[in-house]
Amino acid sequence: MTTVEARLILGDCAKELKHLADDSIDLIFTSPPYADSRANSYGGIKPDQYVEWFLPISQELYRVLKPSGTFILNIKEKVVNGERHTYVIELILAMRKQGWLWTEEFIWHKKNAYPGKWPNRFRDAWERLLQFNKARKFRMFQEAVMVPMGDWAERRLRRLSQTDRIRDNSRVGSGFGKRVANWIGRQKAYPTNVLHLATETKNRNHSAVFPDDLPEWFIRLFTQEGDWVLDPFMGSGTTVRVAQRMGRNAIGIEILPEYYQLAKAIIPPLAHLPARQLSLLEETEPYESVEPE
Amino acid sequence: MTTVEARLILGDCAKELKHLADDSIDLIFTSPPYADSRANSYGGIKPDQYVEWFLPISQELYRVLKPSGTFILNIKEKVVNGERHTYVIELILAMRKQGWLWTEEFIWHKKNAYPGKWPNRFRDAWERLLQFNKARKFRMFQEAVMVPMGDWAERRLRRLSQTDRIRDNSRVGSGFGKRVANWIGRQKAYPTNVLHLATETKNRNHSAVFPDDLPEWFIRLFTQEGDWVLDPFMGSGTTVRVAQRMGRNAIGIEILPEYYQLAKAIIPPLAHLPARQLSLLEETEPYESVEPE
DNA sequence: GTTCCGCATGAATCGATAG
DNA sequence: ACTATCGATTCATGCGGAA
Numbered sequence: 001m002t003t004v005e006a007r008l009i010l011g012d013c014a015k016e017l018k019h020l021a022d023d024s025i026d027l028i029f030t031s032p033p034y035a036d037s038r039a040n041s042y043g044g045i046k047p048d049q050y051v052e053w054f055l056p057i058s059q060e061l062y063r064v065l066k067p068s069g070t071f072i073l074n075i076k077e078k079v080v081n082g083e084r085h086t087y088v089i090e091l092i093l094a095m096r097k098q099g100w101l102w103t104e105e106f107i108w109h110k111k112n113a114y115p116g117k118w119p120n121r122f123r124d125a126w127e128r129l130l131q132f133n134k135a136r137k138f139r140m141f142q143e144a145v146m147v148p149m150g151d152w153a154e155r156r157l158r159r160l161s162q163t164d165r166i167r168d169n170s171r172v173g174s175g176f177g178k179r180v181a182n183w184i185g186r187q188k189a190y191p192t193n194v195l196h197l198a199t200e201t202k203n204r205n206h207s208a209v210f211p212d213d214l215p216e217w218f219i220r221l222f223t224q225e226g227d228w229v230l231d232p233f234m235g236s237g238t239t240v241r242v243a244q245r246m247g248r249n250a251i252g253i254e255i256l257p258e259y260y261q262l263a264k265a266i267i268p269p270l271a272h273l274p275a276r277q278l279s280l281l282e283e284t285e286p287y288e289s290v291e292p293e
Numbered sequence: 294m295t296t297v298e299a300r301l302i303l304g305d306c307a308k309e310l311k312h313l314a315d316d317s318i319d320l321i322f323t324s325p326p327y328a329d330s331r332a333n334s335y336g337g338i339k340p341d342q343y344v345e346w347f348l349p350i351s352q353e354l355y356r357v358l359k360p361s362g363t364f365i366l367n368i369k370e371k372v373v374n375g376e377r378h379t380y381v382i383e384l385i386l387a388m389r390k391q392g393w394l395w396t397e398e399f400i401w402h403k404k405n406a407y408p409g410k411w412p413n414r415f416r417d418a419w420e421r422l423l424q425f426n427k428a429r430k431f432r433m434f435q436e437a438v439m440v441p442m443g444d445w446a447e448r449r450l451r452r453l454s455q456t457d458r459i460r461d462n463s464r465v466g467s468g469f470g471k472r473v474a475n476w477i478g479r480q481k482a483y484p485t486n487v488l489h490l491a492t493e494t495k496n497r498n499h500s501a502v503f504p505d506d507l508p509e510w511f512i513r514l515f516t517q518e519g520d521w522v523l524d525p526f527m528g529s530g531t532t533v534r535v536a537q538r539m540g541r542n543a544i545g546i547e548i549l550p551e552y553y554q555l556a557k558a559i560i561p562p563l564a565h566l567p568a569r570q571l572s573l574l575e576e577t578e579p580y581e582s583v584e585p586e
Numbered sequence: 587g588t589t590c591c592g593c594a595t596g597a598a599t600c601g602a603t604a605g
Numbered sequence: 606a607c608t609a610t611c612g613a614t615t616c617a618t619g620c621g622g623a624a
Contacts (some may be wrong), residue, residue: 034597079599083427084396089382101376107400107419111600113485115615120433122613124598125485126400136375140413190410192418194402202596202619209597442616482616 001272002225005249006240008267010260013232013253017060020251025064026139026227029215029239031074032057035087047080050087051094058095058234064230068139070102070133070222073106074210082120088128103138104131104193108214111198129195129218144220146188161167208238215239216246223248225273237263247273295518295566299533301560303553306525306546310353313544314386318357319432322511322532324367324502325350340373344387345381350525351388357523361432363515364393364425367401367503369417381421388425396431397424400487401507407492420514422511423490435483437513442482477521508532509539516541518566530556540566 009016032054035047045053061071078086092102106129113125200211215238219229225247231239234252238258244248244267252267254260301311302304325347326338338346354364364369369379399422406418449466488508508531512522518540527545529552536543537560545560 031597034577037597063601074597076597082600083396086386086389086395089385092382096379100376102379103376104414105377107402109400109402109487110617112596112617114596115617116598117435117483117614118599118601120429120431121483121486121599122435122483125487127597136413138413142415162592190415192406192416193414196417198618199596200619201617247579 001274002227002247004244004247004271006244006267006269006271007249007251008240008260008264008269009251009253010257011253012254012255013211014060016231016253017057017064020060020064020230021242022063022227023066024228025230025251026066026069026072026248027222028061028065028069028230028232029074029218030072030231030232030233031209031235034076035078035085043194047078047085047087051091054091055094055098058100059098061230061232062100065134067135068137069134070103070138070140070218072106072218072222073130074127074214075130076124076127080119087159099134100132101134101136102130103133105129106131106141107194108210109194109196111196112201128157129214133183139222141221141224142190145191145217147191148188191281208236210238212238212242215242219243219248221244234263235259239266241267244268244271252283294567295540297519297537297540297564297566299302299537299560299562299564300542300544301527301530301553301557301562302544302546303550304546305548307350307353309546310350310357310525313353313357313523315356316359316523318523318544319359319362319541320512320515321354321358321362321364321523321525322367322508323365323526323539324522324528325526334349340371340378340380341569345363347384348387348391351393352391354523354525355391355393355427358427360428361430362427363396363431363433364510365399365511365515366423366425367420367507368423369420372414375413385423392427393425394427394429394439395423396426397486398422400426401503402489403492404489405493407489422507432515434514434517438484438510439481440478441482446504458483501529504537505531508535512539512541527556528552530560534560537561537564 077085108127113123229243229250234254240250240252309494370378401420406416522543526549533543533545
């Protein structure tokens with residue numbers, strides 16, 4: 001049995017990050033509060049001040065990330081006065097001056113975009129997943145996110161997407177073990193930089209801003225078991241919970257006590273997981289929501 | 294019969310645009326040569342000089358566009374030295390200083406992206422479609438690009454129930470006068486800012502940078518019959534040909550003689566089209582390739 | 587056990603109203 | 606004039622109860 005740790009920290013990440021060691025994190029995956037949102041925690045950062053607010057944090061993130069590590073930043077600019085605001089693209093430019101390499105930009109296509117109708121724009125159905133690195137060579141495990149292809153896979157996936165399927169069962173792999181044999185010899189393809197996922201609107205405990213599949217995909221892609229994952233804007237703890245379930249150590253920082261308590265209640269400080277064995281097979285269980293359409 | 298004109302111009306658009314009148318174009322749709330590509334035509338613009346090269350052109354485009362018009366710029370930054378280059382986002386910032394409003398950014402999800410494999414990145418399956426405007430109020434015909442909803446796709450699990458169909462049908466039958474509008478409103482949904490299109494359509498020529506559906510969608514959205522469409526980087530003439538087929542006047546500028554001749558051979562200077570009659574119904578015919586999946 | 591249907595719920599955006 | 610709040614608009618998703 002392998003033991004992984006989940007360290008939850010209550011506080012402002014701009015300060016709390018300073019307690020973390022240099023070059024200690026393999027993957028940073030986070031979704032910071034968007035401009036004008038979460039006014040009760042970070043004071044509702046104004047769009048014009050967003051870059052200035054974020055830079056000290058990204059500076060610390062740069063310090064704690066391993067040279068081989070990756071920083072995935074989930075963000076989207078809002079509309080201000082009829083225009084897309086420029087704080088996101090300005091942030092990219094500013095972070096590059098800090099030393100970050102803007103390696104890639106993934107697109108999260110939100111299949112269930114927020115409804116609404118306006119005279120001069122359509123619904124916003126995508127968000128950015130900016131990939132930053134410290135070095136041009138970084139760790140990446142592409143095989144871990146390969147997707148099945150072909151007619152057989154389509155039929156298989158369609159069945160998996162039935163509303164009556166047992167999702168959590170396949171997640172852990174307990175009920176999935178027997179079916180895994182079916183994937184042997186099946187054709188798989190590397191994914192693209194466009195991810196198709198729906199947001200979770202179901203009102204479980206607290207609504208997370210992104211579905212489990214999102215951090216899971218990047219954790220698969222950029223880390224192995226035993227690695228360290230950091231989410232400086234933990235929220236209700238989606239990233240940390242998923243990382244722990246996948247056998248990765250995790251650190252989550254959250255400024256709001258109620259969110260911190262929420263995460264604490266869900267995530268045990270230590271988790272014991274069976275040693276990885278069928279690594280490739282188990283890791284390549286079908287991701288219906290990430291599958292290219 | 295309505296007559297629409299296609300004006301093809303051989304030359305550098307930076308110069309040729311000066312011959313066009315102020316505030317005369319309803320829609321500019323173009324895909325400029327990407328950095329380092331088409332080295333023999335525009336001298337192979339270096340990524341670091343891309344903004345500087347494009348700004349005089351965008352300045353002229355600003356001049357010729359009607360205040361109610363729209364400029365759609367299809368562009369994607371290339372990878373340089375392991376990083377996404379910043380010339381596109383720098384261009385956005387620079388164009389705003391020229392007076393352009395960065396209204397929206399559409400995503401073109403290329404369903405059949407080029408195959409390939411790299412050690413540290415996946416296939417690039419999307420491009421930006423940057424929308425710029427001169428004013429916050431611009432012409433937009435959202436109904437022209439509505440997509441069917443309900444059971445349009447096999448992938449969709451939730452099908453419109455039989456009772457729902459009957460209910461809708463009866464509702465349609467009970468109405469009078471605006472019957473058609475009601476029916477359309479019930480069966481169709483407004484699209485999002487993510488477009489799903491394949492890169493090539495089978496029955497089209499292979500030299501085009503984008504499929505017909507791409508300019509067609511934006512021409513539908515931002516223009517009406519008889520309007521003027523401009524493509525300052527015409528290439529083989531996809532935009533002009535599509536515009537003409539849709540009953541819009543078009544201007545195409547191309548610097549390379551072989552491309553110019555190619556477009557000239559395909560596109561007649563004048564086209565006669567039947568006058569629009571069943572406007573609503575004809576405009577809302579389903580576009581399979583644009584459908585969300 | 588299925589399949590089907592009703593319903594609540596979102597990192598949204600605009601325009602009008604109020605301070 | 607400029608900012609804060611609020612109602613109206615709209616649709617994919619999954620849960621729970623019903624057939």
